[in-house]
Amino acid sequence: MTTTTSSNAGHPEGAGPGGNRRRWLRGARFRRLRQRLVLAAAFGWALFLLAHLVLTGRWWLWMFIEPMPPFLLVAVPAALLLLVPFARAVAKPVALLLVATLAIGVPLAGFPATAATQPAQAATGGQSVKVFAWNTGYWHSGTGYLDYGGDIDSPQAFYAYLHQQNADVYLLSEHLFWRGGPIALDDHNEIQSQFPDYEVNVEGELVTLSRVPVAATHPRAVGENSDDWYWRGNKAQRTDLRVGGCILSVYNVHIPQPIDPRLNPLTAKYYSFAHRQYNRQQRELEALRDDIDGNANPLLVAGDFNSPWMGSLVQVGDDLRRWNPGNVRGLPVTFPAADTGWSLPKLWRLDWTFTRGPVQLSDYRLRQSPRLSDHLAQDMTASVRCQPAARERAAS
Template sequence: MPPSGLPGTDDVPGADGDRTAGPPPDARTADGTGEGPRARRWCRGTRLLVAATGAWALLLVLHVLLAGRWWLWLLVEAVPPLTLVAVPLLLLAVTPLARPVRRWLAPVLVLLLLAGAHLAGFGAVVRGGPDTAARGTQVKVFAWSTDYWRMDDDEQDFYAFLRRQDADVYLLQEYLYWQDDEPVRIDDTTRLREELPGYHISVEGELLTLSRLPVVAEHHRRVPDTGTAWYREGSKAQRTDIRVGDRTVSFYNVHMPVPFQVGDNPLSGRFYRFLRDQYDWRDRELAALRADLAENPHPALLTGDFNSPWTGSLLDPAPGSRAHSPASGVLPARSWPVSDYPLPRLWRLDWLFTTGDLAVPGYRFGGGGDFSDHAAQEIRLVVPGPTTP
């Protein structure tokens, strides 16, 4: 018998071969299986989901930081903006299966989804919504990237399409031909005067502005009259000052350089040299446009083919301007491609900005698919009268 006050062996848990004794209580799970540490391990699917979320968050941050700032990032800029919504939605769809992390992972993905939706253009109509109550002189503007000026089109149908627009101001891009990968300058002014009588014709490089309103001034960049300087050194934002009512308004006809050529081999050095050259070219032209706007005393409308789906979010061609988006249903507006390419219409490359007190009560993407890979922009501009002191 043991001394008084000391437990006997029968009182000691696990003594004398007590085979039922297990790990201490803190090592057991609620069901007493003793599998706590193993149950807390993440399965492979959960680890993959967490890794994918982290990678996507990093990519989104890098996109915000590098878009428009690094030439190699032009490859990422080519991704359709709707991807920024599709990826977090897909990850959210499988999050309920990752039970150990779903409570904190779902809110993270919702934040990534909202950020992506903002960058992709959801809600843009609200931010730049129509000015239905605007009062002043109305101007009908038609802007369109023509896909190399009726190179493969029937002339009669092409000009009939332009006439039907009955615009006060036409802002047209790609007024040129291409031959053996070189731009070819054209002069179609005689036909233009026959088809659109009464319009002032202004040409700068491959940009064409037509106006039946009085033209106050044309601001053309001086370039050498040799080779292809008219195209490669000419302005990519043609400015024409036009009299609207009692005010002068600057109309900028914009066509920024393409980032790369569809079909080029991405494994070749030529592809990346072209990519860097195009980035430098775009950077110079955007800087020139911003500088001109900063010194321009007139209200301005800027529109055309900016060749980037991120112009309205991550690229700002006109600081202090107001971006406009046409109503397009559930998804953000898209303008390319409407023809020529076996791709879905997922990109918006054609944009509209205004400065000053100009109002846009009407704006939509119209036709153009019969002649070009770009949808045309139909714009109703209102220019308020001059303010009185």
């Protein structure tokens, strides 16, 4: 009787020529899968970045994407570059694509990359004005919505913090409390008593205090509804100051926030509110741009813009210079400040400062405001060097 012997006889299961071929095929399929995944991730990120460039500030539904931490524009392509070796045959074009997205993402994320975003150099010449810009976190309500367990802090601690800054000009926002809606504060006399040497200008939720002579204010007329002062009130309060023989226009800005985290995202109210907020943002930014475009004075624009993309993807105005604080290395972030009830890490820069004309900043710093607000404050010295034409306008 003839016995037939298998070609794999004497080999462990899966070994031998047939097993080696199956393992090779499985390895080849896995390598192709990894290559496709890396390729898809690289192109997917490039398409996402393109959409972000095109849609930020232009489509209300993208508002739900815009709040992503800006550092992701650097971290994601950098992480994907580590996977490029798995792309094998297409590794080179994938690497070039990711390097391109990284090169775009670095300045957008806010890392100092150009002269306009370098830390301020010492200003020379002209008259200097110390400016303090701060979202107060619902005045002295301890940053909490009163509906959600917040309470009223001691006003003494709040005003003591402001006095410590010894600024010539204070640009303050969120002059209100919140309980089921905005609550207007009738405390002009209290503010004036706290700052007797300052001119106090209250407009809606914005307060500008100045011990520099005020040449003009530009209040906006609002409707007669009881809450129009907040929902339709000015979000970029302009005050013209007499500085160094010319007029410096200072804008105190608080652009509406894009979404309300207290609302349930599974309800229609969440999205209808976001759509209305987008329209409010566009209206207020357009009003600010129009005023800036029609203003020939040197400018300083500062405040809470509720966007990490100001000056890069969302334009504030023509010929404005964006400043980075000099006491921060790497990515400046201002929100949320520590010990204010937020469970999120401090990952966003929502507070910005811009200038136009012969205005230089020195000693521009971000300041902590422990527990008083969920935003860091902006502290700076602005130096204005007047040109002859500006002096003639100021004199007239």
